[in-house]
Amino acid sequence: MGRGVRSEAHAAERDDDAARPASWWRDAVFYQVYVRSFADSNGDGIGDLEGVRSRLGYLELLGIDALWLTPFYRSPMVDNGYDVADPRDVDPLFGDLETFDALLAEAHEHGIKVTIDLVANHTSDQHPWFAAALAAGRGSPERDRYIFREGTGDHGERPPNNWVSAFGGPAWTRVEDGQWYLHLFAPEQPDLNWHNPEVRQDVERTMRFWLDRGVDGFRIDVAHGMAKPHDLPDMDPRAAQAIGPHDYADPRFDNEGLADIHAFFRSVLEEYPGTVATGELWTFDDNLLARYLEPGRLHLGFNFRLALTHFDADTLRAAIDRSLAVPHRVGAPATWALGNHDLWRQVSRYGGDEAGLRRARAMLLVELALPGAVYLYNGEELGLDNVDLPPGVGQEPRAKDDSGYNRNVARAPIPWEGTAPPFGFSPNEQTWLPMPAHWADRTVEAQLEDPDSTLSLYRAAIELRHTHAAFSGDGIEWYGAPAGCFAFRRADLAGEDDESGVVCVLNTSGSPVDLPPGDLLLSSAPLVDGKLPSDAAAWLA
Structure with missing residues (x-):
């Protein structure tokens, strides 16, 4: 697939990083590794x-x-590592x-950059800071590192406001001396006070610790939630149930001060x-998203509109247009992701079974044809679907309050080889989440040499995106298309080359359609x- 040449080029680019700022990330294909589900070396x-x-x-082959x-x-590990001690x-x-350090050095030898999570909205309740805050008491400098408040009611017996946790239940927990602390997620994840x-x-200090070791950047967890309003006003209760764009007042997120933190x-x-x-920006206000991506702030910002859009050409086209317009307004690239560890897998989200797989494969070509950075989630290149989990299996804070919500359905370990679980993921048959037997035909081994497999489709698409001259330009141009379809061409926004570019066609109708003129890639x-x-x-x- 020509990766050896690209690996040498990437190594050379890294050597040159010290001499010039590189913008490799503007059109990079990132791959999210959910570490506890990728490969087990110790059994x-x-x-x-x-x-x-x-x-x-x-990963290099991919x-x-x-x-x-x-x-x-x-x-x-209350929240699978997002509660950091x-x-x-x-x-x-x-x-x-x-x-x-060995992983980082070897990844760079393979021409692969390494970015890691920066969890800066909260800590674990086992962090030394939080232990000190509990011991120090009201009004102490130690408590000021977090968000402690007096309760309401005659005796402070009610929370300071009506905020709810993203995992369900109140966003406040009371401590022994009667004060309450804020946690937008689990009670074991107290929110930090960014005014301190x-x-x-x-x-x-944390950023420099990892940057000095050679990491290539960070994915910033809850980047839309770190700033809190001083007066902590009540939220509209409807916002707690809203997934995607909504008009309900939600002062838990997108507050004044975020742009400064990003800067x-x-x-x-x-x-x-x-x-x-x-x-990580679960932000659907275009003006706010643009502000976060202005020069001097975040390089990239996840936009989840495409992931939350149904498999329908018209609504997908609208989501693409809006997702491109906002970053382009401030000179930033778009950032695409159809899946991650918090979302249902695409195959299941698009209907499951063979129909879901067909649509997930189609959306991969749509995503990789678009200008900007792309984030893939481990296992999607194998066409994996959600797994059925017995009650109580796996650590999932939200599932305690909502049995119908369990993000672990999209987090089962990766099947590498063989015909039965654990499919080479681990020498131990008891993996932290169960692996379904029907994945036997979706292992890496089963798909690697099959030219029609989902893995082969991903490899071919990524290779074409990197090497074919048609993938240029930072905008798109829509073509006329039959009902239930769309077609767009990668285009140079400056209009300097009107003939080049790849055309991407999507058919969500119920019938086959003619393709526009061109060589099928x-x-x-x-x-x-x-x-x-x-x-x-x-x-x-």
């Missing part, structure tokens, strides 16, 4: 850093540019600093040329009498 049934290192050859590693820091060390569950300069200083992240990264900050499904079938996409040059 405890849980993925680890050495397991990731052992699979770098596969063709991705960069990794995003989910948290591997010291943690009680020490952000500057590796939890023994995943290895140690020596293992991380000590918080900023400590986060900077702080950027100022640290500017001292490390070629590094990137990608914000790739299709997500075989053509039918020269026509593109339903639930399919194609690239033409």
Whole structure:
């Protein structure tokens, strides 16, 4: 697939990073590794850093540019590592600093950048800071690192406001002396007070700790939630149930001060040329999103409109237009993601079974044809679907209050080889989440040499995106298309070359459709009498 040449080029680029700021991230293909589910090297049934290192050859073969590693820091694992007790060390569950350094060095040798999670909205309740806050009491400098408030009611017996946690239940927990502390997520994840300069200083220390080791940047967790309004006003209760755009007042997120925090992240990264900050932004206000991506702030910001849009050409087209317009307004690239560890897998989200797989394959071609950065989630290249989980299996804070909501359905370990679980993920048959037997035909081994497999489609699409001259230009131009379909061409916004570019066609109608003129580069499904079938996409040059 020509990756050897690209690996040498990437290595040369890294050597040159010290001399010039690199913007490799503007059109990079990132690959999210959910560390505990990728590969288990020591037989405890849980993925680890050495397991990731052992699979770098596969990742190079896939063709991705960069990794995003989910948290591997010291943690009680209440929220699978997003409750961080020490952000500057590796939890023994995943290895140690020596293992991380070896993984980082070897990834760079393979031409792959490495970005890691920065969890700066909250800590674990086992963090030394929080233990000190509980011990110090009301009005102490230690408590000011977090958000402690007096309760309401005659005796302070009610929470300070009506905010609810993203995991369900109140966003406040009362401590022994009667005060309450804020946690936008689990009670074991107290929110930090970003008005306190000590918080900023400590986060900077964490950033420099990993940047000095050579990481290429951060995915910033809850980048839309770190700033809190001083008066902590009540929220509209309807906002708690809203997923996607809504008009309900939700002062938990997108508050004044976020842009300044993002500028702080950027100022640290500017001292490390070629590094990137990608914000997790569940933000659907176009003006706010643009503000977060203005020069001097975040390099990239997740826009989840496409992931939350049904498989329908008209609504997908509208989501694409809006998702491109906002970052372009401020000179930033778009950032695309159809899946991650918090979302249902695409195959299940688009209907499940064969129909869901066809649509997921089609949407992969749509996503990779678009200008900007792309984030893939481990396992989507295998066409994995959600798994059925018995009650109580896996650690999922929200599932305690909402049995119908369990993000772990999209987090089962990766099937590598063989015909039965654990499919080479671990020498231990008891993996931290169960693996379904019907994945036997979706292992890496089963798909690698099959030219019609989903894995082969991903490899071919990523390779074409990187190497074909038609993939240029930072905008798109829509073509006329039949009902239930769309077609767009990658285009130069400056209009300097009107003839170049790849054309992407998507068919969400119920019938095969004619393709526009052009040389067929790739299709997500075989053509039918020269026509593109339903639930399919194609690239033409």
